[in-house]
Amino acid sequence: MQIDRLDHLVLTVQDMSATIDFYSQVLGMQAVTFGEGRNALVFGQQKINLHPAECPIAPHAAHPVPGSADLCFIAQGDIHELLAHLRNCGVALEAGPVLRTGAAGPITSVYFRDPDGNLLEVSIYDSGIKR
Template structure:
């Protein structure tokens, strides 16, 4: 029945800090749409951003900053990823470590975004 994920909503306390992190550090494209709405696009998916206390209806039952635990697959090697994060002065919370992704074994590093959401950045091993 389900084909793929189209978008999800991230709730932030600091719209500009959130946009800067996901666009500058993670390379997502900033998209403006509707009546002043903001999203971040990557691949064929996007993240709609809601500002805490000013969420768009309908919304999650308890939308709060810092409650997400997300894993993104990145292009390149883990060494390239580490160099990129180092160049942006991003603190790595854990890793690299091996984990199991949706399609096989991955090597991951964990970090926090400005709202303290846990972000896992991963590279598939064996292609």
């Protein structure tokens, strides 16, 4: 067996509406409802399933809690456009832009938090920043 790619991951969230609004507005993900009223965020060929903290959907992680994730997303475009967009959305940066190494090579990353305190890294390959 060889793993091909990540299909979806699950975030445990305190406030479903705040999470959906944040990921939709700031990261441009599409909110979808599936199954029996479950919520998810879709982007590219992946999705993030959202579990409410007060009643996570079984099966679930051993200790699901909001704010325990550290996620990296790859964006298209220019790092300066990304910074301007985050600024326009009122997002406070934790760090960046900084040079990092992604799964496929060098990236330029910025870090910020979602409404639950999860650390989000948004990165761009080939950003044109001198290494």
